[in-house]
Structure formats: C-alpha cells, structure tokens
Amino acid sequence: xxxxxxxxxxxxxxxxxxxxxxxxxxxxxxxxxxxxxxxxxxxxxxxxxxxxxxxxxxxxxxxxxxxxxxxxxxxxxxxxxxxxxxxxxxxxxxxxxxxxxxxxxxxxxxxxxxxxxxxxxxxxxxxxxxxxxxxxxxxxxxxxxxxxxxxxxxxxxxxxxxxxxxxxxxxxxxxxxxxxxxxxxxxxxxxxxxxxxxxxxxxxxxxxxxxxxxxxxxxxxxxxxxxxxxxxxxxxxxxxxxxxxxxxxxxxxxxxxxxxxxxxxxxxxxxxxxxxxxxxxxxxxxxxxxxxxxxxxxxxxxxxxxxxxxxxxxxxxxxxxxxxxxxxxxxxxxxxxxxxxxxxxxxxxxxxxxxxxxxxxxxxxxxxxxxxxxxxxxxxxxxxxxxxxxxxxxxxxx
Numbered sequence: 001x002x003x004x005x006x007x008x009x010x011x012x013x014x015x016x017x018x019x020x021x022x023x024x025x026x027x028x029x030x031x032x033x034x035x036x037x038x039x040x041x042x043x044x045x046x047x048x049x050x051x052x053x054x055x056x057x058x059x060x061x062x063x064x065x066x067x068x069x070x071x072x073x074x075x076x077x078x079x080x081x082x083x084x085x086x087x088x089x090x091x092x093x094x095x096x097x098x099x100x101x102x103x104x105x106x107x108x109x110x111x112x113x114x115x116x117x118x119x120x121x122x123x124x125x126x127x128x129x130x131x132x133x134x135x136x137x138x139x140x141x142x143x144x145x146x147x148x149x150x151x152x153x154x155x156x157x158x159x160x161x162x163x164x165x166x167x168x169x170x171x172x173x174x175x176x177x178x179x180x181x182x183x184x185x186x187x188x189x190x191x192x193x194x195x196x197x198x199x200x201x202x203x204x205x206x207x208x209x210x211x212x213x214x215x216x217x218x219x220x221x222x223x224x225x226x227x228x229x230x231x232x233x234x235x236x237x238x239x240x241x242x243x244x245x246x247x248x249x250x251x252x253x254x255x256x257x258x259x260x261x262x263x264x265x266x267x268x269x270x271x272x273x274x275x276x277x278x279x280x281x282x283x284x285x286x287x288x289x290x291x292x293x294x295x296x297x298x299x300x301x302x303x304x305x306x307x308x309x310x311x312x313x314x315x316x317x318x319x320x321x322x323x324x325x326x327x328x329x330x331x332x333x334x335x336x337x338x339x340x341x342x343x344x345x346x347x348x349x350x351x352x353x354x355x356x357x358x359x360x361x362x363x364x365x366x367x368x369x370x371x372x373x374x375x376x377x378x379x380x381x382x383x384x385x386x387x388x389x390x391x392x393x394x395x396x397x398x
Contacts, residue, residue, distance in 0.1 A: 051147040058122025060114040065107035076111040084170025086278035089114035120279040137227035140288035145175040153188040163190040173197040191331035195376040196343040202296025206341035218286035260341035260372030264379035323354035337371030
C-alpha cells in the first residue's frame with residue numbers, strides 16, 4: 001500500500017476544499033445576473049429552459065453592450081456560451097469587461113446567452129425530481145449533448161428567430177462535437193468556436209487525473225453511492241494537511257496541477273473563480289470521462305455488462321461518436337494551447353485528423369503555445385490572443 005494519499009484522493013480533496021470555501025462565500029445567492037453582470041453596468045435577464053427529459057436549466061441573457069443600447073436585441077446575432085466541467089456560466093464573467101468574452105461579445109453587437117449545465121447552481125430544477133434523489137444525477141455528458149444543448153439552442157432560436165453562434169470551453173466542446181457528429185443542431189447552429197477542445201482524451205497529461213482514472217476512483221465513488229460530485233454540505237477536517245502530505249505536491253496551485261501551467265491569470269480573477277467553483281456535476285459523468293481516458297475512444301457511457309449495454313443501446317458495446325461525421329460545411333474554430341494538460345495538443349491533433357476532410361474555408365485551428373486550459377476563458381490577454389480572431393471568424397459567417 002502507498003504511504004501517501006493517492007493523486008485521485010488529492011483531486012477529490014482539492015475539489016471538496018474549494019467547494020467548502022465557495023459555500024462559505026455564498027456563491028452569488030442573488031443569481032448570476034445580479035451578482036456578476038448588472039454590477040458591471042450591463043442589462044441582464046434570467047431565463048429558464050426545460051429539457052425533453054425534464055431538467056429545468058438556467059440561461060442568462062445579455063442583450064446589449066454597455067453602449068449603443070438603442071438597437072433592439074432581435075437585430076443582433078445570438079451567441080450561446082457553454083462552460084466546462086465543474087464550472088457554470090460565471091466562468092465567462094470573471095475578468096473585467098474589456099477582458100471577459102461574454103462582455104466583449106455584448107459590446108461588439110452580439111446577443112449573448114449564457115448556458116448552465118444541469119446540476120449547476122442555476123440549473124438544479126426538475127419537473128419531478130429533487131437533487132436529493134439519486135435519479136436526478138443519473139446522467140453523463142451524453143445527456144448534455146442529447147438534451148441540454150438542443151433545449152438551449154431551440155430556446156434561443158425561438159426567442160430571436162435566428163441561428164446561433166456557439167462558444168464552448170472544455171466539456172462544452174465535447175457536447176457540441178458529439179451532437180454535430182450525430183447530425184443534430186444543424187438547423188440552429190451558425191458556427192461553433194471550441195476553446196480547449198475536448199474529444200479524444202487518451203493522451204491527457206495531467207498526472208492527478210490520469211492516476212485517478214487508472215485507479216478507477218470515480219467508479220469507486222459511484223459504487224459507494226455518491227451520485228453528486230462534489231457532494232453538497234460536506235466539510236472535511238484537515239483538508240490542507242492531507243493535501244500537502246503528498247511529496248512534490250504544490251498545495252498553493254491546484255489549478256496548475258489539474259489544467260497545466262496557465263500563463264496569464266490575474267490574482268483577482270482567480271479569487272473570483274474560486275468563489276464560484278466547483279459547480280456540481282454527476283459522479284456518473286466523471287465515470288464516463290474516465291472510461292474515455294482509459295480507452296482512448298469517444299463513446300457513449302459504457303455499462304460494462306454487455307446485456308446492460310444491449311438494454312440501453314440495442315448493441316453489446318456503446319455506440320461511438322464518429323467525429324468524421326460532422327458535416328463538412330459547419331464553420332469550426334478550434335483554439336488550443338501548448339501547455340494545456342487536459343486538452344492535450346496530441347489529442348487535439350487527433351481530432352483535427354478526424355476533420356481532415358472538412359471544408360478548408362470552414363475550419364480554423366488557432367494554436368497558442370504558451371496557453372494552458374484556463375487561459376482561454378480567464379487569460380488577461382485572451383482578447384488579443386483568442387477573442388479578436390474568434391470575432392473575425394464569427395463575422396465571416398454572417
């Protein structure tokens with residue numbers, strides 16, 4: 001037996017520690033609009049969307065920029081922003097208005113919609129289930145792709161009468177890629193920007209995640225009965241002490257250990273980030289991602305037993321999401337970084353190889369050598385490095 005806690009244990013402890021701090025800080029009890037958007041001088045609306053499988057999701061809208069509010073929102077192209085794992089829509093609002101993508105888009109004349117995945121603070125409703133019911137958490141990113149994204153797109157389309165641009169970060173890229181590979185969203189999507197794209201995960205380089213995956217730690221938590229991750233209301237004793245017992249572990253920077261050495265995050269943005277993170281997801285979702293890391297494939301959730309898979313999929317093995325099936329004329333912008341430990345460069349290259357037959361004028365691969373995972377949504381220079389090229393890409397799709 002190891003003398004020190006495993007890396008996967010440290011990962012769980014780190015997330016629980018941040019979770020406890022977030023709850024102590026109150027986590028924007030007045031909602032994202034009032035706490036993060038209106039305080040910056042922007043108009044903001046809170047909306048709710050119901051998915052086909054009964055989840056009630058929060059959706060914030062920034063219809064105008066700080067200036068030029070005389071134009072109506074229905075004259076503006078809509079853009080839907082989808083966050084990554086253990087984040088919510090606050091992830092797009094952590095920097096000052098001239099640095100945060102949501103505010104920049106609003107100021108540049110876009111009708112901005114901020115999506116919140118099921119289980120996050122804005123999206124914990126259901127037509128019949130409580131978050132205390134294990135059945136509420138019986139989902140993975142399969143359901144985010146099959147239900148949440150279509151519900152968001154349909155709602156925005158109904159409200160605006162227009163197709164939407166899309167920006168996803170991390171898990172928010174995997175869900176849209178999966179949906180597109182199944183030929184869905186085609187009628188409501190104008191273009192998609194994928195920041196730190198996640199699809200293939202077989203070469204993920206963060207040691208904490210890789211070791212935890214090899215130890216089947218998510219499966220152990222799930223089998224133990226933990227359905228929501230991280231669990232609500234649990235404060236562990238001596239968290240920092242346990243965390244710091246692992247040799248060589250830098251207790252002061254968990255984000256670097258998980259996401260890679262981000263180059264360009266300010267202390268004020270990091271402070272705000274830790275007040276809003278982590279947001280809850282399903283433990284089953286972590287199991288699914290662990291399966292992908294071990295197998296190197298992009299498949300639906302594997303129930304392991306062939307007969308159980310047969311009950312769910314009418315075949316003994318989970319269906320594969322074939323990225324080569326993404327329609328070749330869908331405009332795609334991929335922004336990826338050389339220091340990203342979650343969206344590894346080699347995995348992104350595998351995805352780009354899947355897209356090798358994509359229309360050349362519809363695919364932009366934008367590489368930034370010094371960027372890691374969180375720089376794409378929190379980097380102080382992301383406007384120049386990422387968002388200006390992204391805006392130019394969007395404007396080509398009008």
